[in-house]
Amino acid sequence: MAAAAEAAFELLxxxxxxxxxxxxxxxxxxxxxxxxxxxxxxxxxxxTLVIGALPTARPKQVSLGTLKDPQxxxxxPIPLEVSVQESEVVVTWPEIDEFGHGETTGAALDDFGQTLxxxxxxxxxxxxxxxxxxxxxxxxxxxxxxxxxx
Amino acid sequence: xADAPIPSVVAMLICDQIINEAGTNKKSLIGIxxxxxxxxxxxxxPRLAVYVKLVDAEGVYQFKLxxxxxxxxxxxxxxxxxxTIVDSSHHSELAINMGNLPIPEPAKxxxxxxxxxxxxxxxxxDAVQISAGGAPWQQQQKPPLNx
Numbered sequence: 001m002a003a004a005a006e007a008a009f010e011l012l013x014x015x016x017x018x019x020x021x022x023x024x025x026x027x028x029x030x031x032x033x034x035x036x037x038x039x040x041x042x043x044x045x046x047x048t049l050v051i052g053a054l055p056t057a058r059p060k061q062v063s064l065g066t067l068k069d070p071q072x073x074x075x076x077p078i079p080l081e082v083s084v085q086e087s088e089v090v091v092t093w094p095e096i097d098e099f100g101h102g103e104t105t106g107a108a109l110d111d112f113g114q115t116l117x118x119x120x121x122x123x124x125x126x127x128x129x130x131x132x133x134x135x136x137x138x139x140x141x142x143x144x145x146x147x148x149x150x
Numbered sequence: 151x152a153d154a155p156i157p158s159v160v161a162m163l164i165c166d167q168i169i170n171e172a173g174t175n176k177k178s179l180i181g182i183x184x185x186x187x188x189x190x191x192x193x194x195x196p197r198l199a200v201y202v203k204l205v206d207a208e209g210v211y212q213f214k215l216x217x218x219x220x221x222x223x224x225x226x227x228x229x230x231x232x233x234t235i236v237d238s239s240h241h242s243e244l245a246i247n248m249g250n251l252p253i254p255e256p257a258k259x260x261x262x263x264x265x266x267x268x269x270x271x272x273x274x275x276d277a278v279q280i281s282a283g284g285a286p287w288q289q290q291q292k293p294p295l296n297x
Binding site for chain 1: 207248
């Protein structure tokens, strides 16, 4: 079954919508979809597939590259340790002792991302006064997380 | 890749097919779905496509798309994709068209996108086993019994 699997990928440029006025009209009133010419269908090639033994995809460490929030971007990946505690997956960032948990690694990463967003929001609030420990946490977060310009 | 910025995923969708319009580069995603059904498993999905829209990407990236069965987080399939993105001021789009992707059993699965070993995004799909007569909405209703 695995031998039959195939795939193709393309890196594509953003599309451009074209409005073609009819005659002197500035706006086309047509409700028809524009005619489209499909590009040549990419040739599918065989890909590496792991079937049969089904090894676990749950790593012992994972690097997180997203906070799933368009307001923030990560300057470098956050190194996390992955463990299972009481049938839940737990991801931990030892540097600041923060964690997230969930039924799966993905769910735990989502939970961790939300925790980190809330922590960043609280520590970077203008009126907050922080002790030395939280100052250090704030500094570490600043090395990894950058708010996007609005 | 070490110096390349971490890209952010602003959209990741599963569909039957991605068509790229030759003149304008507009993409059409045909048949977006998140569940699928089959009367038997294991099954080969004849066609499946993953569309990814990225921001903040510039440089050479080794992406990895993994299909994982969530019950035990076992790896079903893995595809390596190398892409060179030259201009981070525009969004970049990845279109991955696949054929005959094996689905071992009815369960929840996840497509996970990595760059290198860095986790970027995930999308869940649900594979459901149905009776040979088709999905409930496809089965012919029996006439009422008359006594």
